[in-house]
Amino acid sequence: MxxxxxxxxxAAFGxxxxxxxxxxxxRDGAGAALGGVTAYTDRGWLYLDCFWLPDDLRRGGWGSRVLGAAEAEALRRGCRHARLYTYSFQARGFYERHGYTVFGxxxxxxxxxxxxxxxxxxxG
Incomplete structure (x- = not known):
């Protein structure tokens, strides 16, 4: 409700x-999910929600590939912008290296x- x-x-405002x-x-060779990102698209925006990879998949390019795939799908859906939040103890530098800027x-x-x-x- x-x-x-x-x-x-x-709806009256857009x-x-x-x-x-x-x-x-x-996914691993058997098809089990090892990590990745969950997100959604809405009103021309990609909203990145949860992004996690196990330690053995970090610093090997997997994060960049996952993020790039999510952004590419968002573009196919007509999105022009993306937003997320992270914490000071998480991945700010990773996102900045991929073109994200802080707004709050x-x-x-x-x-x-x-x-x-x-x-x-x-x-871009």
Whole structure:
């Protein structure tokens, strides 16, 4: 009820939401998911939600391939921008190397750290 009411209200201010899930997974030889990204696209934006790879897949180019595949699919869906948040103890540098810039920081969340909001224009 609450989400439906808000969605109806928001429709008066732009195109109605067309939220579509998106996932890019790294799988082992047997097809089991090892890691990847979950996201969704909506109103011309890619919203990256959870991105995780096990230690043995980090620093080998897998993260860049997963992110690139998610961005490519978002472009195919008509998205022109991407947004995400990360934490000061996570992957800010990784995202900056891939063209993301900080647009907001929530200090002290979680305590002793920061939540960092980032964005990227997908068309360059």
């Amino acid at each position: 609450i989400e439906q009411g808000l969605t109806a209200y928001n 195109p109605t939401a067309a939220r579509r899930p998106l996932a890019v997974l790294v 920081v929530l200090e002290g969340f979680p305590p002793g750290h920061s939540q960092i909001w980032m964005r990227k224009d997908l068309e």
